[in-house]
Amino acid sequence: MAEPRCILHIGAPKCGSSALQAALTAAPDHRDSSGQRYRYVGTGTVEGRIYPLYGGVVRRLGRSSEFGYSCWPNLRGLNLPQSGAADPVWAALQRVMQNATRQNHVPMLSNEGWIGAAAAFGQGFLAKPGRRAEVVAFVRPPLDWVNAAYWQWGVWTGYGFRDWLRLSKMRYALGEQLTQWAALDAVTLHVGGMGQDVVAGFGQRFGLDLASGQAVNSAASPAFIGLQLRHRKFRRDGHDSAVEFVLQRWCGRYTARKPWAIAPEDIAAVQAESAADVAALLAVCAPGDAQALLQDPRWLSAEPYHRSTPPAPLSAQLEDREGLAELHHALLAGLRAAHASARSKPPVLPPTPAVSADLQVWDAALVPALEALIAADLAVRNRLVFWRSKARDLAGIYQRLKAGLRG
Template identity: 25%
Template sequence: MARARGSRLFRNFRDRLARRRGQTLAGREPVPRARRLVLHVGGPKCGSSAIQAALAANNERLAARGVLVASDAMDAAQIITYGQVGYFREMGDRPTRVEELTHRFKALAVAMDDRAADMLILSAENLLLQPGAAAMVIPAARAAGFLPEVFAYVRRRDDFLIAAWQQWGVKTHASPEEFWKDFDFSGWLPALTSWEEQVGLQSLKVFPYRRDFFPDGDVTVHFMQVIGLHSPEMARPAPANPSCNEHLTDLLNRVRDLFSGGHDNDVLDKLAQIIGPAAFKAGSGSYFLPLEQRRAVLEQARADDEAVKARYVPQLGAAPLFPPLRPEQVVECSDIEKLRAENALLLRAIYSLNLRVSQIETATPAAPSWRRLLPKRRSGVRAVQPDR
């Protein structure tokens, strides 16, 4: 909870700083010219954190190529950590949000004039499924003189539901079934349609999130390629925001009171530091959706998948939008096996903590005995004993 409060204080400071910068630029109008806006809208659990990590790692290289990556606060500070997901989440349904966004876009355009930049990149994966987001962002961008292009990744329904449960639902709902019911995900097509209505079919680029579809299996390389910026010099950071081990997911689900909400990652971050790599999934298999339930989910998603492929990914031809379900993706695990795996994780955590305490005790000089603090005896004089 302390971290959540610290995060709020940081966001408040960040927003005040952004407002000051905006006020400095408010008196200036951007030079009338073509500016390309690359807007990555997700989808959620489709490699967005990896894309944002790559943008952050290559910020200077991109700037040298005439690209401005907006900061987390939607300004030109060049500080990108999680993309603009938090900014748009906090904006909510404020009545002046379009006007505020227009001012932000204009300030970014002025900053692009100062830096001789021709392309602006935003990455906010929550936007794809956020109702009304397209009607908020696209008109504001166009009013500031940008030519928007929207890029979205979509994931196979069963994998997406499992990943969403492990990312958000485990902290808020007692079971995956309860979360999926409240999550109310009706498919990718309705969300994509809302963006198409704003930018047009030609400016909406949709890709299936599948590693066999990406160069070297890396979504960040694919994204840089499709926006025309990939080069061998681009840094490829370590995987970002990996999925939690399913046994640790079960443990976290029993202590939901420790979380302030679905987006609170403080507990998991601390446990991952203690447990190590075993805190994260080692493969694509899962026991959260049994085989028959997975098949039912995929059957329910078939019409949506076919419509998405036909309209947005016709280059796949006769191939399906997503690869079929493989047997190794469905893990059979008894309750006893789950408990044993959870106990193993807890033992790892305890052992790791013990090692850290031992290291601290070894590095800290031993506290001196109180007798060493007493004045030395002089001839005929007794040392004063401390009160007992």
């Protein structure tokens, strides 16, 4: 029996991956109009071995996870296929395809870091004769992406945008990476833009009814980033982002101003440095995908950025008192929602300070509110795990009783 095709969502980072993973985790099983079954595959790891997970198990993992979703791990030998041959991801992917062949479904797998792993996939998983993959990537214009990358990773280094960009050697390379994927014979490449709803866009490509939810891992507000920078117990570095998922889970209507780090004098330089990569990206897109991307003028022009209000200094954005007030109100509302879900009473917390209050006064109100929200979120997730385990225990007892009665 021939293998079905598989769908690999490969990113890019900071391009809606968490939102898509959360939506697929919440609803992992689908059928298209022809009746073909599609299954989102999550993972569990035990003693270094990766196990594919399906259906209700994936949904439960998402609900009990601090991140709210299940996805695949990245490769340890990312651009070194010869040294990555023993990576446990490969064995797990083989089991996914064996299951898909037996059960006649199309597996959907996701990791936003896979965008840089074309060489490894081409010489490993996708090298099997007859294997076919629909590879899906979502992208955003260079200036937007580099700005998002700074607030995700760079700001935690203590450097301003320009110094971080120089010292980290961070560059926009999505076109280069997608060119490598497009060159693989087993791959059909689909490219979508962040200007659309990523969840709906993914569903439309494959005829799946995917409901869009709230943004997941979207850009944190400057006020929230500033709070975490002043109190690093909430976030140690650019990769320690769990607390931001907690905030978004309970404060989904918190619509604070988004941060911007690129000074007007740096806009032209960033766009010029990325021009060749943008051309490469557009060249590997299907004509319809390229046309859709170019509906956004920011791909080829710096003018939309120059029309925007110049960014305030970094310290002013991180300590903006109106932003702190918005954050505090959002935390209190989220805390009430979390305790309502946990069926418990919220703690008594300091009131919202006056907008003109000192930063220390604001932090004295914000820190206990955020600590309380984190604790309430953990209580809700632990409660879900507890009652699921009790349900499994009762089901096991029931089956043993039935067996005993039959015997």
